[in-house]
Amino acid sequence: MPARPLHAPRWMPLLLLAALALPGCDLFGANDDESRVTTDVVVANSGNFSAQDGSLTLYNPADSSATQNDINVAFINSLALYENQLYVVDNTQPNNAGRITVFSPETLDPVGQISNPRPPRSLAFPSAEKGYVSNLSRFDGFDPLPSTVSVVDLDRNVVVDSVSVGRSPRGIGVAAGKAFVANAADGTLSVLDATADTVRSTLSLNCTRPKSVFVDEEDELAVVCQGGGEQPSEVLFLNPRSTEIVNRVTLGAPVGSANATQSAYYSDSAEELYAVSGGAFGSGTGEIFRVDTDANALATTLQVPQNNALIGISAVGYDAVAQDLYVTRLPVNDSGGPLYTANGTALVLDRDGAVVTRFETGNSPGYVAFLRDTQ
Amino acid sequence: MEPGGLVEPCSPRPAGPGKRAQRRGAGTLSLSAQGQRSRLRYRNPPTRTDRTTRTTATDAKARLRHPLSGLGTLTAGTTLRYDHASLRGGVDRLSGAAFADATLSLASLQLQPAVRIDALGGGGAPTVVASPRLGVRLRPLAWNGLTLRGLVARAFRAPTFNERYYDPGGTPGLAPEDGWTLEGGLSARLARPTTLLRADATAFVTRLTNKIVWQPRYVTSGVQVWSPSNVSRVRSRGLELSLRARTRPRSGLTLAGGTVFTHTRAENRANPASPAHGAQLPYVPTQKWKLWADLQWQNFSVSATGRLVGPRYYSADESKSLPPYRAVRLRTAYEWSFDAAQVALEAQVENALNHRYEIVRLYPMPPRHATLRLRVSFSTP
Numbered sequence: 001m002p003a004r005p006l007h008a009p010r011w012m013p014l015l016l017l018a019a020l021a022l023p024g025c026d027l028f029g030a031n032d033d034e035s036r037v038t039t040d041v042v043v044a045n046s047g048n049f050s051a052q053d054g055s056l057t058l059y060n061p062a063d064s065s066a067t068q069n070d071i072n073v074a075f076i077n078s079l080a081l082y083e084n085q086l087y088v089v090d091n092t093q094p095n096n097a098g099r100i101t102v103f104s105p106e107t108l109d110p111v112g113q114i115s116n117p118r119p120p121r122s123l124a125f126p127s128a129e130k131g132y133v134s135n136l137s138r139f140d141g142f143d144p145l146p147s148t149v150s151v152v153d154l155d156r157n158v159v160v161d162s163v164s165v166g167r168s169p170r171g172i173g174v175a176a177g178k179a180f181v182a183n184a185a186d187g188t189l190s191v192l193d194a195t196a197d198t199v200r201s202t203l204s205l206n207c208t209r210p211k212s213v214f215v216d217e218e219d220e221l222a223v224v225c226q227g228g229g230e231q232p233s234e235v236l237f238l239n240p241r242s243t244e245i246v247n248r249v250t251l252g253a254p255v256g257s258a259n260a261t262q263s264a265y266y267s268d269s270a271e272e273l274y275a276v277s278g279g280a281f282g283s284g285t286g287e288i289f290r291v292d293t294d295a296n297a298l299a300t301t302l303q304v305p306q307n308n309a310l311i312g313i314s315a316v317g318y319d320a321v322a323q324d325l326y327v328t329r330l331p332v333n334d335s336g337g338p339l340y341t342a343n344g345t346a347l348v349l350d351r352d353g354a355v356v357t358r359f360e361t362g363n364s365p366g367y368v369a370f371l372r373d374t375q
Numbered sequence: 376m377e378p379g380g381l382v383e384p385c386s387p388r389p390a391g392p393g394k395r396a397q398r399r400g401a402g403t404l405s406l407s408a409q410g411q412r413s414r415l416r417y418r419n420p421p422t423r424t425d426r427t428t429r430t431t432a433t434d435a436k437a438r439l440r441h442p443l444s445g446l447g448t449l450t451a452g453t454t455l456r457y458d459h460a461s462l463r464g465g466v467d468r469l470s471g472a473a474f475a476d477a478t479l480s481l482a483s484l485q486l487q488p489a490v491r492i493d494a495l496g497g498g499g500a501p502t503v504v505a506s507p508r509l510g511v512r513l514r515p516l517a518w519n520g521l522t523l524r525g526l527v528a529r530a531f532r533a534p535t536f537n538e539r540y541y542d543p544g545g546t547p548g549l550a551p552e553d554g555w556t557l558e559g560g561l562s563a564r565l566a567r568p569t570t571l572l573r574a575d576a577t578a579f580v581t582r583l584t585n586k587i588v589w590q591p592r593y594v595t596s597g598v599q600v601w602s603p604s605n606v607s608r609v610r611s612r613g614l615e616l617s618l619r620a621r622t623r624p625r626s627g628l629t630l631a632g633g634t635v636f637t638h639t640r641a642e643n644r645a646n647p648a649s650p651a652h653g654a655q656l657p658y659v660p661t662q663k664w665k666l667w668a669d670l671q672w673q674n675f676s677v678s679a680t681g682r683l684v685g686p687r688y689y690s691a692d693e694s695k696s697l698p699p700y701r702a703v704r705l706r707t708a709y710e711w712s713f714d715a716a717q718v719a720l721e722a723q724v725e726n727a728l729n730h731r732y733e734i735v736r737l738y739p740m741p742p743r744h745a746t747l748r749l750r751v752s753f754s755t756p
Binding site: 048051053 | 601607643646648650651689690692736737
């Protein structure tokens, strides 16, 4: 009987592959074990305008330590993280102007600065070379100056153009080659051609005071409308290509921040949008709305824990990695209203809204962002 | 305070005070009246703010001082004031006050009872408030150089016209400050023919409701305005120590100097749940120290004044403060006297050490700078 040639079993290569993969060998240049961790939670403390004591609080969830970093700006309106840079949007400059300072997230050293002719509200990035900045319209309908979006050349860090939009522009979302600017005072969205920097159309939303705009994992546009009066707060989902509204999710109580800063946060990892009813002058209820952006439905309504030393909710953020919800609150003043000249408090809540821990922030916390790394 | 504000004040045009004093018997009656008109233009080009405010202020005062047959003196008086400003559609206020105070000497004890009645009109029902005061001075020893002092008084202060109607920031509904103050202290005085030395120590406690405090008020995101508001309860406690000396070593030459140290703890006591409760009021220094020296030779004088001011918090919870500062002022002057007038030429150097400091955060005070002033005073026959 002739000897049969020795053949390796057909499943041998699969076994070899599995053996190599189990200890973490990276055959294809990708590490299947790589996971994201939150290295720091950045709380931007808006500060007091006159004292220009805006600051950043860095909270390390690993050891629950918080450090204050004075950056001496007048009033921080928002933060933006892009291409491993931290953009701090503030109203520091005189003559009713503002600026955006670019920080290295690792060292918190400033690495660039953009002068903006108007006080900036928020920043979005249509491309790696371009930024859009919505500009504050003071006193909304009473400001005689046109409401604009600044166009920033990110290579040179200079404003190169401005685009007139609806009144009181706030959040900006970028999708399908367009930028969608929420015009809070008009209840509209200005749709910009993100290449030509021109307004293509203006969409009427039939909601009260649209303020925050996000692009979710389904590439839908999520617009948070503040509500007020007889109209409830809502989250509108739009198809950015057809610009049609595909869903309206009613929240209820007016959405807002006690500091008129961050009232909503979108977590792409969790596919959840968080909006707070945090107004401190009787308009807020202390509710935190969790919206499932996959199902386009209100998932849960939480209530911020009661504390007679704290008032309102001034910012919100969700760390999907640790499943921690961050809300910042202001101290009370003499009459029980918000005190804007003292340090605030950040509460870390679990998914049921119970307090896990808390830490002190700087004066008037107004925005939460997360610095992440991979392991 | 709005950013980029540009204030162009125009010089007020005082109508000039008129004053007359007449002696009738042993008493003295003083009458005075004055008027002032001012124009303030406020421009802030970026916000297209351009408004002009005209204000008118007039007042008349009468004061009678009369001896009480060796027992002491009695002083009584009245003030009537009218203010008008072209703000918020035109606002005005009529106010009046009457006061009486006496000094009664009973051997080593001196009593100083007084009462002031304020009546405020405009913007609602008139308010009438009586503020009593009692001061006591006692010389416990045969040596007249030591005096014990005490004072208890109602501390009432109506908001000024500016605090209520200044634009931007005025608070029309501002309530008056009200409270009580208690003071006690001692003075030691040593007098020689050519030398005078005096030391004072005073401790004080004040409890106020609705104390008026200027602080930033939130308007909208990124927009805040300095505005006065009432802090419902404030307690101030403190100690003031002073030492003054003056000597004339030779004819025409006077040397003087002194020092004052003040420690003040002014606490917000409004809301125990607030981090401001128990904290020092913003911009109120806990410690101040002043030191001065003065030399006068014939018509020539030269003086130096130094101030050291401790840290001042600019946050309500004592979390942030401005560093202490020192400031030195030098002054020299020469005076000529004529039959009908006195002429004085005065040179002054402020911040002589050229120290960089801020009284309000981010508003640096001027560096070393000098002023030269010529003053002419006319004598009444």
